[in-house]
């Protein structure tokens with residue numbers, strides 16, 4: 001088997017592992033719209049699934065493989081991207097690599113150096129402190145959008161059939177639109193547009 005085929009397969013499989021976690025992660029984040037307490041209640045139900053030695057080792061391995069194979073594939077495909085969806089896949093992949101590196105490192109620093117529970121308030125800290133939010137709002141929004149954009153581009157490439165009369169390209173555009181709605185809702189949830197936010201002192205890292 002050619003090296004590029006092997007890399008593509010590893011990238012695809014680690015991507016599926018990551019997508020399964022991110023699906024749970026966003027499901028949890030949706031509850032931020034109801035309020036921090038509900039978000040934390042759901043997090044406590046989900047943590048046993050993803051925060052144990054086996055799941056976390058698998059998740060970190062998936063992040064590592066995704067970043068390594070992604071950067072190799074980017075170099076191999078450097079001169080071949082031409083359609084809008086190929087360009088979306090390329091640039092969203094680059095941003096996701098940057099986002100995942102910072103995000104996972106931040107969670108580990110929060111957990112092991114700052115000795116914080118990396119819960120809702122940890123995510124909300126940067127989004128609700130000025131001037132840190134000038135970085136964190138675009139950083140998180142682009143992270144969520146890039147995830148859906150990457151998914152949409154892959155869907156467009158792999159999907160071969162029409163669904164309810166919609167072409168693969170139309171289906172991919174719906175995924176992109178859904179990603180925009182999710183981004184807006186999570187931004188509202190984490191800045192608590194609906195409930196008002198009272199950041200505990202321990203999480204006032206950016207004040």
Ligand code: HEM
Nearest residue numbers: 022025056104107118119120122123140143144147186190
């Ligand atoms: C609104 C946007 C986001 C916020 C506020 C957020 C917040 C958080 C928090 C608080 C944790 C720690 C979870 C825990 O300790 O139980 C976490 C972990 C993580 N997040 Fe996010 N996240 C966001 C978006 C994303 C996106 C877009 C991705 C991937 C593309 C992602 C990937 C991860 C990963 C891989 C972990 C590590 C899981 C672990 O082992 O604890 N997150 N995030």
